[in-house]
Amino acid sequence: MSASSAGPILELRDVSLSFKGVKALNALSFAVARGEICALIGPNGAGKSSLLNIINGVYRADEGEVVFDGAPFRRIRPLEAARRGIGRTFQHNALFKRLSVIDNVLAGLTRHSRTTLVEHAFGLPRDLAESRALRARAEDIIEHLELTPHRGTVVSTLPYGVQKRVDLARALVGRPSLLLLDEPMAGMNQDEKRQMSRFVTEANAVLGATVVLIEHDIGVVMDLSHHVVVLDYGRKVGDGTPRQVRNDPDVIAAYLGTVH
Amino acid sequence: MSSAETEAAADFVAPGAARDWRGLRRALPLGLLLAVAFVIVPLAGTDYWFNAILIPFLIMALAGLGLNLLMGYAGQASLGTGAFMATGAYATYNLLLRLPDIPLPISLVLGGLIAGAVGVVVGLPSLRIKGFYLLASTLAAQFLLEWIFNQYGWFSNYSTSSSISAPKLAILGQDLSSPVGRYLMTLTAVVAIAAVAARLVKSQTGRAWSAVRDMDTAAAVIGVPVARSKLSAFFVGAAVCGVAGALWAFAYLGTVDARSFGLDRSFQVMFIIIVGGMGSIAGNFIGSAFIVLLPILLSQVSDRLFGGTVDAGQLANLQRIAFGALIIWFLIKEPAGLAALAERGWRRLRPSGTAGPERGSRPGNTGKIF
Amino acid sequence: MAFLIETLIGGLLSGVMYALVAIGFVLIYKASGVFNFAQGAMVLCAALTFVTLRDQGLAFWFAALVTLAIMVVLAIAVERVVLRPLMNQSQITLFMATLGLSFVIEGMSQLVMGASVHELDLGIVDTPVEVGPILVSQFDLVAAAAAGILVLALSVFFNVTRIGISLRAIADDPQAALSIGIRLQRLWRIVWGVAGFVALVAGLLWGSRQGVQFSLTFVVLKALPVLIIGGFTSIAGAIVGGLIVGAADALAEIYVGPLLGGSVSTWFVYVLAVAFLLIRPAGLFGERAIERV
Numbered sequence A: 001m002s003a004s005s006a007g008p009i010l011e012l013r014d015v016s017l018s019f020k021g022v023k024a025l026n027a028l029s030f031a032v033a034r035g036e037i038c039a040l041i042g043p044n045g046a047g048k049s050s051l052l053n054i055i056n057g058v059y060r061a062d063e064g065e066v067v068f069d070g071a072p073f074r075r076i077r078p079l080e081a082a083r084r085g086i087g088r089t090f091q092h093n094a095l096f097k098r099l100s101v102i103d104n105v106l107a108g109l110t111r112h113s114r115t116t117l118v119e120h121a122f123g124l125p126r127d128l129a130e131s132r133a134l135r136a137r138a139e140d141i142i143e144h145l146e147l148t149p150h151r152g153t154v155v156s157t158l159p160y161g162v163q164k165r166v167d168l169a170r171a172l173v174g175r176p177s178l179l180l181l182d183e184p185m186a187g188m189n190q191d192e193k194r195q196m197s198r199f200v201t202e203a204n205a206v207l208g209a210t211v212v213l214i215e216h217d218i219g220v221v222m223d224l225s226h227h228v229v230v231l232d233y234g235r236k237v238g239d240g241t242p243r244q245v246r247n248d249p250d251v252i253a254a255y256l257g258t259v260h
Numbered sequence B: 001m002s003s004a005e006t007e008a009a010a011d012f013v014a015p016g017a018a019r020d021w022r023g024l025r026r027a028l029p030l031g032l033l034l035a036v037a038f039v040i041v042p043l044a045g046t047d048y049w050f051n052a053i054l055i056p057f058l059i060m061a062l063a064g065l066g067l068n069l070l071m072g073y074a075g076q077a078s079l080g081t082g083a084f085m086a087t088g089a090y091a092t093y094n095l096l097l098r099l100p101d102i103p104l105p106i107s108l109v110l111g112g113l114i115a116g117a118v119g120v121v122v123g124l125p126s127l128r129i130k131g132f133y134l135l136a137s138t139l140a141a142q143f144l145l146e147w148i149f150n151q152y153g154w155f156s157n158y159s160t161s162s163s164i165s166a167p168k169l170a171i172l173g174q175d176l177s178s179p180v181g182r183y184l185m186t187l188t189a190v191v192a193i194a195a196v197a198a199r200l201v202k203s204q205t206g207r208a209w210s211a212v213r214d215m216d217t218a219a220a221v222i223g224v225p226v227a228r229s230k231l232s233a234f235f236v237g238a239a240v241c242g243v244a245g246a247l248w249a250f251a252y253l254g255t256v257d258a259r260s261f262g263l264d265r266s267f268q269v270m271f272i273i274i275v276g277g278m279g280s281i282a283g284n285f286i287g288s289a290f291i292v293l294l295p296i297l298l299s300q301v302s303d304r305l306f307g308g309t310v311d312a313g314q315l316a317n318l319q320r321i322a323f324g325a326l327i328i329w330f331l332i333k334e335p336a337g338l339a340a341l342a343e344r345g346w347r348r349l350r351p352s353g354t355a356g357p358e359r360g361s362r363p364g365n366t367g368k369i370f
Numbered sequence C: 001m002a003f004l005i006e007t008l009i010g011g012l013l014s015g016v017m018y019a020l021v022a023i024g025f026v027l028i029y030k031a032s033g034v035f036n037f038a039q040g041a042m043v044l045c046a047a048l049t050f051v052t053l054r055d056q057g058l059a060f061w062f063a064a065l066v067t068l069a070i071m072v073v074l075a076i077a078v079e080r081v082v083l084r085p086l087m088n089q090s091q092i093t094l095f096m097a098t099l100g101l102s103f104v105i106e107g108m109s110q111l112v113m114g115a116s117v118h119e120l121d122l123g124i125v126d127t128p129v130e131v132g133p134i135l136v137s138q139f140d141l142v143a144a145a146a147a148g149i150l151v152l153a154l155s156v157f158f159n160v161t162r163i164g165i166s167l168r169a170i171a172d173d174p175q176a177a178l179s180i181g182i183r184l185q186r187l188w189r190i191v192w193g194v195a196g197f198v199a200l201v202a203g204l205l206w207g208s209r210q211g212v213q214f215s216l217t218f219v220v221l222k223a224l225p226v227l228i229i230g231g232f233t234s235i236a237g238a239i240v241g242g243l244i245v246g247a248a249d250a251l252a253e254i255y256v257g258p259l260l261g262g263s264v265s266t267w268f269v270y271v272l273a274v275a276f277l278l279i280r281p282a283g284l285f286g287e288r289a290i291e292r293v
Helices: A050-054 A078-083 A101-107 A117-122 A125-144 A160-172 A191-203 A218-224 A241-246 A249-259 B004-012 B016-044 B049-071 B081-100 B102-128 B132-151 B179-201 B204-214 B216-221 B226-253 B261-276 B282-306 B310-331 B339-349 C002-032 C039-054 C062-088 C091-113 C138-160 C161-171 C174-179 C184-210 C214-230 C235-255 C267-279
Strands: A010-020 A021-031 A037-039 A063-068 A071-072 A084-089 A178-182 A211-215 A227-232 A237-239 C130-133 C134-136
Touching: A010 A050, A010 B310, A021 A050, A021 A063, A021 C002, A037 A050, A037 A117, A037 A191, A037 A218, A050 C267, A063 C267, A071 A101, A071 C214, A078 A084, A084 A117, A084 A160, A084 B081, A084 B132, A101 A160, A101 B204, A117 A125, A117 B179, A117 B204, A125 A160, A125 B204, A160 A191, A178 A191, A178 C184, A191 A218, A211 A249, A211 C091, A218 A241, A218 B179, A227 A241, A227 A249, A227 B204, A237 A241, A237 A249, A241 C130, B016 B179, B016 C134, B049 B204, B049 B282, B081 B132, B081 B339, B081 C002, B081 C091, B102 B226, B102 C267, B132 B261, B132 C091, B132 C214, B132 C267, B179 B204, B179 B226, B204 B216, B204 B226, B216 B226, B226 C138, B261 B282, B261 B310, B261 C062, B261 C091, B282 B310, B282 B339, B282 C267, B310 C062, B310 C091, B339 C039, C002 C039, C002 C138, C002 C161, C002 C184, C002 C235, C039 C062, C039 C091, C039 C214, C062 C091, C062 C184, C134 C138, C134 C214, C138 C184, C138 C235, C161 C174, C184 C214, C214 C267, C235 C267
Parallel strands: A037 A211, A037 A227, A084 A178, A178 A211
Antiparallel strands: A010 A021, A010 A063, A063 A071, A227 A237, C130 C134
């Protein structure tokens, strides 16, 4: 899609972040290749979510820079990140809880809207045409993620696993070039995890989104991803293909060994 | 849930002819209501009904609608309602006074737009702060604007008395100063604005407002322009309140008086949306009916019970207690407001086969804003 | 120059009394996350009860004790009837409930005890004291001293005692505090009771200054800018905020009002507070929360 399609879609260069003196990320560097599924793993408190928050501008890195699509930045505003094509789901439920599924998904299309307040207020032709187009896109994603039975339901009444899928739909509908998924399968049973894995694979293969995801289930990670980055206490302790990482003694010592 | 939202659901669920049919079924009660309001009421109503009940009811519902768009839909708590109403009233007054060639409806709209512009300025702190801090900053606007209108004579055309009489009301040479005329003018304005608002809240703008209300960080991350949404909510909300203020001055009181747009008015409008239901268009009308009728009802009841022995001061105290207790009761028992109660009753009344699209049970609108 | 200093001192002394009202807010906000709009109504209720009892011929201390008992009963009732059913609601919902509560308390107080203005004489001599060329109101001095002592006592109480520690635990992390056995409902009753006591003292001081009447409830409107400047969660902030608001209010009335051609006391401190907010969005002493998503 982009002119600089040769290099990695995302690159972190010596990114550091601390909260009240506690280092959450320590001079972290790695690159995500265009079109891959990259998993971030590591124990709780390793700084994974903070990293996603830096990539799409919720936090600002103390040091270092992030290069997205060839453009380096120290700080990007969340809205700007979304406009440039970074999509995101959340670890804890961050849906618009009083809106229906379809409205949540439509909200994910806001950045594609070109109409104005006045057109919305009076239902002018441009607004009507655009609403139809956006609605068609939303319906498409809803069908794709098998959310059709829930489309009109207010999201706060839905089961947790379904809400996670709505979150994915809301992020995917904007056709992001980079999709950040924060524990998309947390709290799910095996069936739900399989289903979610399939959706993530499809988002990657069919819709062409590069995926960076955080996941604790090592089995899922090894099956799903092309590339694994291991974090521990804000440092990178492993970086490679699933097979390389699985056999890396440092990683086993820092993380895999202690958990299993 | 407002009827407008349900309608929105019906619009896209049912395809083709079925949709038209259902749309008609839904539109029918509303059409009947409008027919009664525009045709039957003007013929049957008495001056007392127009002056003491219907006109204030409609105007306060409109003010409630303005605050509801801002607070119920966009989640921006405000106690500046009175100031927005005052701005609309003084702006319209000055337009009528200084540019008499502009027809009345256009002056009303312009007055609303000026109030909306003031609303944007008042809303600027919302880009930095939220919650009670924001509420307190709207209070600053409330007090400052109230003071400005009182302090500087230009706004009231250097009138010596503290209140100024409104210019004569006329549209296209048609005199509207009779109670029926003022009622019809108010009704037309309220219906037109409510129709626009109903459109707006289910448009991309309204969705962005609700997204900001429910989770502003997530909204920004998925590409909702949070700052612009907040300011547009302040603009629209204040503009609607502004028109309500102008109508209050011209169609109800007949004078422009800053004292009728004080902090108490702001609280009263907030009460309307609590009782009626936040995030509901119809709720504003129910809430407004409630607060306009309750004092009348209470004084009637006390007349019956005590035969007029209760003096006005004690009656005012009883009213305060009843209002306060009702606010608490509503927050505890029916946090989604009377509109949700009515919606549930309405649904129960209709046979399930024709109940329209299944939207799932809507949870209590808990008024959670922060 | 002497006049400026006089104005400033007068303002600061009133500021201590604003701080007193603001502390009532801070206590309740820290314990339950409730912005208690009914604090003003509680001030009115306490003062009205006290003067009514005094009019019935009760001795000063006895009247104060009975009033305090009534305020504690009120606190328990509020916890039971209003707060408990709204336990898991949002802050704005709770705020609106206290708005309703203030209507009920104001209405009840005036229904039972009347709406006329009562004189309240605390027996403080109100002749100005001369300090060099500067005149200071003796009443203001005594009132500020009383308020100051109470403020200090409360800060000590909430920093040292078990209740204070529980309170801070609740403010930091309600879930964790509950899980280690802090009894939230009891704590709320205590805090509302203490707020009732603060309302009594504030009611007596303000009431003897301007008469016991409905306008006492407006002290809530003066306390709000104090809270914005100092932050909703800091007792120290309430004190500093109170001094800033008191001084700014007094100085603005003398030096800004004439420039604009009228009294600016309704709005000046609010605009000042908003200016503070735009620089420090969580108040001078409040901590900015880290957003977690």
